[in-house]
Amino acid sequence: MQFHPAFRVEKEQRLIFDGGAAAPAEGAAPVAEITEAQKKQANEVMGALKADPDAAAKIVEFKVEDADKDAQKFQEAFHSALEQSADAFYKSLTEGTEAEKVKKVNDVFQAAKSPVSFKFENGKLVAVAAEASKGKKEQPQLSPEDEQRLQDALTSFPKDIRKTAEQIMREILSDPKMREATVTFSRALGNLSPEARRYFDQNAATILSGEKLAEASPQLSKRANAFMNKVGLERAVATSQVRKEIEGFWKELGPDGQALAKKLVARTQSALAEESNNLSDEERADKLDGAKKWLLDKKFDASKASEIDKNLVLAQLQMRGIDTNNAEEIFTDPSKMKVFEGSPMERGFNQIMGLIGYVLLSIEKMKGMLKPGEKTDTGKGAEKTPEAQKAAEVVTGRESVRKMLKESQAQNLTKLIGEREKTKAETQKKIDGGNDNTNGLAKNLAAAKGRQAEAEQEVKTLEGGKDNWAKGEEKTKNEKELADKKKILTTVVSEVADLQQQLDREQATTTRLDAEIKAIKDVQQQTLAQVKAMRETCKACEIKLKPFVGKDWATDMLFEVLPDLVAVAQDELEIALSFGAGQKHTINEFLQAWDALGGDIAASGIDLETGTLKDPSVFMQQLESLVSKVTDQKAMLKERGFLIGPDGEIDFSRVTNKQLADEFETIEKLVPNGDLVRRFNQVLTDRIGSGLTTENEPLFRALVRTQIAALKETDAMDAARYFAQNNLSIRLDTDRIFVAAFTQDRAAEELQKAGLSEYIQNIFKRIKGGHSIRLF
Amino acid sequence: MPNPPSAAGIPAIPAAKSGAEIYNSIMREIEPELTTDQIPLMKEKYKDETPEQKKARGERYAEAMEEYERRYAAYLQEQDAKVRSFKIGAIHFVENKASETDQQKLLSIESSFNTH
Numbered sequence: 015m016q017f018h019p020a021f022r023v024e025k026e027q028r029l030i031f032d033g034g035a036a037a038p039a040e041g042a043a044p045v046a047e048i049t050e051a052q053k054k055q056a057n058e059v060m061g062a063l064k065a066d067p068d069a070a071a072k073i074v075e076f077k078v079e080d081a082d083k084d085a086q087k088f089q090e091a092f093h094s095a096l097e098q099s100a101d102a103f104y105k106s107l108t109e110g111t112e113a114e115k116v117k118k119v120n121d122v123f124q125a126a127k128s129p130v131s132f133k134f135e136n137g138k139l140v141a142v143a144a145e146a147s148k149g150k151k152e153q154p155q156l157s158p159e160d161e162q163r164l165q166d167a168l169t170s171f172p173k174d175i176r177k178t179a180e181q182i183m184r185e186i187l188s189d190p191k192m193r194e195a196t197v198t199f200s201r202a203l204g205n206l207s208p209e210a211r212r213y214f215d216q217n218a219a220t221i222l223s224g225e226k227l228a229e230a231s232p233q234l235s236k237r238a239n240a241f242m243n244k245v246g247l248e249r250a251v252a253t254s255q256v257r258k259e260i261e262g263f264w265k266e267l268g269p270d271g272q273a274l275a276k277k278l279v280a281r282t283q284s285a286l287a288e289e290s291n292n293l294s295d296e297e298r299a300d301k302l303d304g305a306k307k308w309l310l311d312k313k314f315d316a317s318k319a320s321e322i323d324k325n326l327v328l329a330q331l332q333m334r335g336i337d338t339n340n341a342e343e344i345f346t347d348p349s350k351m352k353v354f355e356g357s358p359m360e361r362g363f364n365q366i367m368g369l370i371g372y373v374l375l376s377i378e379k380m381k382g383m384l385k386p387g388e389k390t391d392t393g394k395g396a397e398k399t400p401e402a403q404k405a406a407e408v409v410t411g412r413e414s415v416r417k418m419l420k421e422s423q424a425q426n427l428t429k430l431i432g433e434r435e436k437t438k439a440e441t442q443k444k445i446d447g448g449n450d451n452t453n454g455l456a457k458n459l460a461a462a463k464g465r466q467a468e469a470e471q472e473v474k475t476l477e478g479g480k481d482n483w484a485k486g487e488e489k490t491k492n493e494k495e496l497a498d499k500k501k502i503l504t505t506v507v508s509e510v511a512d513l514q515q516q517l518d519r520e521q522a523t524t525t526r527l528d529a530e531i532k533a534i535k536d537v538q539q540q541t542l543a544q545v546k547a548m549r550e551t552c553k554a555c556e557i558k559l560k561p562f563v564g565k566d567w568a569t570d571m572l573f574e575v576l577p578d579l580v581a582v583a584q585d586e587l588e589i590a591l592s593f594g595a596g597q598k599h600t601i602n603e604f605l606q607a608w609d610a611l612g613g614d615i616a617a618s619g620i621d622l623e624t625g626t627l628k629d630p631s632v633f634m635q636q637l638e639s640l641v642s643k644v645t646d647q648k649a650m651l652k653e654r655g656f657l658i659g660p661d662g663e664i665d666f667s668r669v670t671n672k673q674l675a676d677e678f679e680t681i682e683k684l685v686p687n688g689d690l691v692r693r694f695n696q697v698l699t700d701r702i703g704s705g706l707t708t709e710n711e712p713l714f715r716a717l718v719r720t721q722i723a724a725l726k727e728t729d730a731m732d733a734a735r736y737f738a739q740n741n742l743s744i745r746l747d748t749d750r751i752f753v754a755a756f757t758q759d760r761a762a763e764e765l766q767k768a769g770l771s772e773y774i775q776n777i778f779k780r781i782k783g784g785h786s787i788r789l790f
Numbered sequence: 791m792p793n794p795p796s797a798a799g800i801p802a803i804p805a806a807k808s809g810a811e812i813y814n815s816i817m818r819e820i821e822p823e824l825t826t827d828q829i830p831l832m833k834e835k836y837k838d839e840t841p842e843q844k845k846a847r848g849e850r851y852a853e854a855m856e857e858y859e860r861r862y863a864a865y866l867q868e869q870d871a872k873v874r875s876f877k878i879g880a881i882h883f884v885e886n887k888a889s890e891t892d893q894q895k896l897l898s899i900e901s902s903f904n905t906h
């Protein structure tokens with residue numbers, strides 16, 4: 015009797031045997047029968063065990079493997095059932111877009127604790143986490159930032175060991191302990207001398223596996239050197255100093271770092287176990303050409319880059335299989351690049367080290383973990399000066415503007431202090447009197463007080479002798495004199511009071527001014543201290559401007575405000591925006607760039623007639639606003655799919671005709687940057703320049719549409735009427751321009767009469783007669 | 791009249807077991823010596839056995855393996871049944887969810903009738 019589990023009645027869920035036997039009774043346990051093939055296999059197994067029971071080990075191994083496969087099949091069956099039910103639910107939904115329906119399915123299933131989510135593919139829903147559900151090991155989860163960083167780095171990585179490299183990096187990034195160990199690792203590496211570092215690079219696998227360094231054999235060195243000389247490299251030798259440094263490096267790693275190192279070696283070894291021998295000449299040439307082109311395309315200017323940026327580039331070259339020991343030579347002359355030579359293990363390991371370095375450096379760059387003075391390096395940067403090491407922090411042009419603003423504030427404070435001191439001096443003059451012998455309040459008050467004392471004495475004397483006054487005329491005379499004296503006294507007392515009040519007021523003023531001057535000086539000191547601190551960290555920061563030829567102005571005020579200005583020649587001054595050695599630009603270069611970037615020159619704070627700076631604070635604030643605007647514009651352009659080169663400009667060589675045509679009409683509204691719009695026009699016109707072709711037709715359409723849109727309504731209607739009257743079939747509503755049976759020159763003549771611009775006439779001249787263009 | 795919505799969720803997928811776990815769970819009940827943790831100890835345990843003892847052991851192992859095959863076949867049937875049951879459960883779940891949506895639509899149509 016054959017039993018086929020596939021045959022059964024769903025409703026009853028009973029098993030049906032084909033062959034006629036009755037179904038088993040309800041409630042009875044299923045009785046399993048095995049097939050003939052299975053019986054045969056079982057007999058063979060029994061025979062083998064009877065002959066040799068020790069064969070059980072191998073047989074058990076096979077049984078476990080079979081059970082594994084079956085278990086996997088069942089899991090797949092469960093997930094397939096889930097997929098089918100999700101697909102059925104999806105098909106039952108009648109409202110919404112495809113994406114909305116998929117979302118609804120996922121929402122419903124996730125709420126019901128489904129172990130997988132779904133996506134729409136090839137006409138049906140499929141599980142997204144299908145790989146994980148099949149029992150494979152899940153990849154460690156990274157944060158979105160780390161994931162992006164890793165994927166960006168892996169695009170530069172050779173395909174053959176990309177998977178291993180990715181796995182290693184995921185483990186490092188997702189494990190805090192390993193991540194920390196990587197940081198220690200890079201620091202220890204950064205402390206090696208160039209000689210020891212070169213030895214490390216060429217023997218990394220041996221060193222990091224913890225094995226003892228091989229003794230430096232003269233014969234071996236000679237042989238190794240001969241090989242390296244052949245390919246243009248010198249093999250590093252383990253001198254006693256190098257050995258000492260390497261041993262120190264190993265100790266510095268500590269237990270976690272050593273464990274990480276051994277893991278790296280083991281993983282790379284297993285991944286590269288089946289690799290072939292050394293690089294062929296063709297492979298070497300491919301690597302070099304690829305790396306050189308990559309570096310040239312990057313347009314990387316090492317003279318202006320920070321150490322961390324240089325090391326990032328070196329790490330990427332290392333990932334591409336380049337020997338980066340001669341870093342400075344590579345930067346100045348990429349033709350000096352050489353491929354990293356060695357066994358597949360050594361080469362692969364070197365590349366993985368580059369990947370680790372790259373990801374680690376990019377993380378540290380973003381988080382600012384590199385502190386000034388810290389020797390952290392997994393790349394091979396140039397000889398580091400203390401200043402270069404200190405300038406490891408990344409700063410932007412905006413920081414530069416803030417610094418300038420602070421300095422301007424400091425200067426403004428000096429002005430405020432000056433004003434107050436002037437007021438104080440005037441006040442003091444009122445109190446003390448001037449050099450022109452005018453009496454001050456103090457003196458006047460003293461004199462008045464003296465007169466008061468005299469008057470009081472006189473009144474006292476007169477009153478004292480009252481009793482002795484003779485009657486009659488003498489008495490009258492004395493009484494009158496007393497009254498006069500009292501009157502004088504009253505006047506003098508009042509004068510003293512006034513003068514005292516004035517003096518008190520003026521003295522209060524000087525006291526207040528003293529306090530204000532002190533407060534402003536304190537703020538000024540703080541501001542200057544901030545400026546000093548910013549200067550220390552902002553040595554390399556600058557705002558990039560585009561140079562141009564034009565009128566140069568002199569400005570004295572700018573010289574006062576920006577302390578790093580350098581007088582160049584006669585009336586010409588340059589703005590040293592990099593605060594030290596760096597780019598210098600003339601003022602009108604600056605204004606031109608300001609205008610091109612969409613800034614309002616009139617609001618720049620610069621007097622356009624004389625080139626003098628009217629208000630440094632306004633100037634600085636406008637500059638900061640402009641930098642912010644440019645940053646936003648670049649972000650917007652990037653969002654629209656434009657590639658922005660290292661010079662901050664759109665790389666038009668990467669812009670397709672379609673993209674150019676699509677963006678042309680809207681770019682002026684989106685990015686009010688005159689220079690950018692001019693560039694767009696130029697690129698578009700250049701591409702049409704050789705004549706209308708199938709490829710550039712989208713550009714042509716975009717150009718004509720914008721031109722027609724620029725016509726006033728009446729002009730457009732006149733043009734349409736004109737064309738219709740003269741049998742030129744132009745209908746601006748459907749935007750089909752048909753230039754039939756005319757020569758090119760005649761067509762241009764007709765267009766001129768129609769009032770279309772000379773610009774567009776020139777474009778139409780390129781149309782051959784009879785060509786029909788759809789504009790939309 | 792549509793069925794009222796069900797509160798049932800998706801049936802749970804049984805946890806994945808490894809081949810060794812499945813094998814051992816069956817064989818432990820039949821012949822513990824043939825489990826994967828005991829196999830490596832076999833050589834040392836029986837290093838001094840006589841040929842007769844070895845033959846007897848072979849017979850024992852052969853019978854154990856035969857019984858294992860039968861029980862393993864039953865295990866496979868059980869798993870098949872679980873997959874079928876899961877499929878039916880998943881379909882019921884989807885049917886209920888679909889009818890919930892219809893129910894909501896019907897209710898909104900009815901309520902619009904009531905307002906006119």
